Amino acid sequence: MRKTKIICTLGPATDSPEVLRGIFLTGMDVGRANFSHGTHEEHLARVTLFKKVRDELEKPAALLLDTKGPEIRLKKFRGGKARIEKGARFTLTTDEVEGDAERVSVTYRGLPDDVVKGNRILIDDGLIELRVVSASGADVVTEVVNGGELSDKKGVNLQGVTARLPFMSDGDRADLRFGIEHDFDFVAASFVRNADDVRQIKGFLEEHGGGAIKVISKIENRDGVANIDEVIRASDGIMVARGDMGVEIAFEDIPHLQKMIIKKTLSAGKPVITATQMLDSMIRNPRPTRAEITDVANAIYDGTSALMLSGETSVGKYPELTVATMAKIAEKTETEIDYRALLENTHIRISKNVTDAVSYSTCSAAHSLGAAAIITITKSGHTSRMVSRYRPICPILASTPLVKVYRQLALSWGVIPMMAVEAATTDEIFQNAADRAHAAGLIKNGDLVIITGGMPVGVSGTTNMIKIHVVGDVLVEGKSLNGLSATGILCVVAEGKSTPGDFRGGDILVIRRSSDAVLHLIRNATAVITEEDAADSPAAIVAKALDIPVIVNAGRATDILTSGIAVRVDGEKGLVYSGQSTRAGG
Structure with a gap:
């Protein structure tokens, strides 16, 4: 069983029911709707199809809404694109103009006030580089350092400059209301800078009836990295968003920052996603590069909970093949991990409380006894996530009575969610969970399983019990x-x-x-x-x-x-x- 989860971005390439069904069957655990692109009507059509196929296949797949966040983007060009040449003058303006090879409008009206002569402006994940010559009124005049083709809505990054953008725009609020209305499970908050940003978005969700939605903070700028500890504490999970991070931060720093962020998030018992350009060449080609294969494997060795595909599945030529390829790399890499050493190393760096002690003991017993599975009885998903952070060698079968939690656990490493059935006693709850796992073919007669949960049952955050159970009479x-x-x-x-x-x-x-x-x-x-x-x-x-x-x-x-x-x-x-x-x- 593959333990590392796969997030697939929905887009034109997945609009076919057959393709989407194929992506589900080859390994998609979470579907991502990227609200930096597309209209609400387009997203609704994709979300509706996603839910339909999910229900047909009886999969516990989650939906993730990725916000625009406080970003700067180009507006539109005449004909959708323009080419700018090295050494030429190019103007970014807050006026409304139709873009061409000389100037284009930007979404951030404060840009001329935030930059000064000599500042670097990077466009399209750093492929285009501009140097500021002057800034006044509505215009920022630049010299093209690295030219190329620009197109509508490409992202703009300011190196070494903190833009005074509000964290949440009116567009973000409208998108979040859409996510609440259409029962999304996660929000990936873009360009998070500190814990206040996380609290702001959680507060909005709570106020509008979306308090059950989990917030994943995307770390993609200097402030987010500098404040990583407080951001992890305030968040329900973290995404290492290497695209914008690699533009705003020196590219040679990305590998060690990725490892640091994954390690800290794993220690906190929260899911961590590694994203951007994982199998980028498969947008165009049927096989990944050797470097991409190694990149995917190294993220798994680092301890990532999930891997995210962006353009590979949203607009790529081979969405099903890409997901199958990522799943194959993950499955092979996971066989090479020393799970006992991983368990002990994780135990050393985690602060101790009752839940930690029980979660560690559960995984240790599973290793020592050769358990076929760990069954977690959970209402909020907390027990399952705490066990997951110790990365046991056997699957974690998470039994929960809540549909939202059932889907959210699809993101957690090594977890197979199961819907719980009503029961009158604790023993019945445990037996029902084991029976459902057995009926699903996840365990068989004679298997030894470890069951863990909280007493009294149904109270969140009270993981305090371990039971060793043999399946079958x-x-x-x-x-x-x-x-x-x-x-x-x-x-x-x-x-x-x-x-x-x-x-x-x-x-x-x-x-x-x-x-x-x-x-x-x-x-x-x-x-x-x-x-x-x-x-x-x-x-x-x-x-x-x-x-x-x-x-x-x-x-x-x-x-x-x-x-x-x-x-x-x-x-x-x-x-x-x-x-x-x-x-x-x-």
């Missing part, structure tokens, strides 16, 4: 001689039950003791269960020689077990568990 207990396991249909050869003639190849043979009548059946048996205590009994010797799972000293096995039922033989524990089906005519 134990029918018989004995001693395994070779550690091999099997699943199959029983044939109980005993008086009043089946005869040797009833045995079919592939059955699990159950006997009271060895005899000539049953020894020749062992060669075609899936497993052998015998009440004999001796490891050197004829049946045990033959089964071991043929590498067939064998359990001895299975007390009263021929009395308890019934021919025709399906069971699982656990060779590690020496247990026989009930199965789910019976053999026709058995």
